[in-house]
Amino acid sequence: MRATLLFASLTVCGAVLLTAGASGAGPLNENGVRDAAQGIEKVLRKREKGARPEPAKIGDREFAYIRANLISTFYHEFAHALIDRLDLPVYGQEEDAADVLAVVMLDYQFGGAVVEEIAYLTAEGFRDEALEREDSGHDWIWADVHGPEWQRYYNFVCLYYGRYPERRRQFAEDTKLPVERAETCEDESALARRSWGAVLDRIKGTGDADGTIVFESRVRKGLHQRSAEVIRGEVERLNRFYTLPSLLRVTVRRCGQDSPLSAFYTSGRSRITICTEYISDLNRRAQAASDL
C-alpha cells in the first residue's frame, strides 16, 4: 500500500520508535501548549543526544547488530524498488513480499559464518522490536501495512532455516522456531527462491557497467557515516551482479524527528532512503542489549 505524496508515492516501511511518553512531555502550566511543546523538544533533544553516535563506545558486537539490520532493511527496500521498477505483480501484502526478498538475498549475497551472523542479528532485531512493543503496552496496530513483529520474526527465521534445514538446525533451536512451523520451512524457502529468483535472473547484469544503482550520503562522520559505508558496500555489490532498467538512487540522510519512518522507497523518484534516525535507533537497541 502506498501513500500519495504530491508527485511521488512513498512505500511506508517501519517506524522509528521515539515514543515521547506523557511523563517526558513536561508539565503544563499557565503557558500551556508552548511549555508542553518545549518539554517534548527537550526530551527529544536529550534522547537524540543519548542516541548520538560515539564511535569509541561502539563495540564490534554492537556494530555487527547495526550492520546486519541495516543490510536486511536495505534489501527489504530493494524489493519495493524492484516491484515498482519492474512492475511486478504481488499476490499478497507487499510488505511481506519485501521481507521475503530480504531473507533470500542474504544467501545470494553472503555465505558461511557471515550470513549466519547476519541472520542471527536480524532475527534479534525483529525480536527486539516485538519486545519493545510489548514493553510499551501498546497493541499492534492491526490496520498497519506490515505484519506484526513476531510474525515477521518467525517468517524470517523459517525462511532462513528452510534454505538448509540440516545445516541450520541449531539456528532453528536457538530462535525457538516451533516444530510445527519448521516442517513447512523448506518448502516455503524453495517457493521464495523460485519467486524472487526469477526476478533476480531478469536483472542479472554483466558487472562491467558503471552501475544502475547510485549511492549518495549526506552524513560525514561518526556512526552514521560508518553505517552509510555499509549501505555503500551493498550498493557496490548489487551493481556487480545486477543491472536495473533505470537508475535507482540510494540515500542515507537525516529524515527529521517528525518522520515516523526508518527507511522507505519513493517510487516517483526511484529512491531508497535510509534515515540516520534509524541508525541511531539501532544503536540504542544494540547498546541496550549489551547492557543485559
Ligand SMILES: [Zn+2]
Ligand atoms: Zn516495506
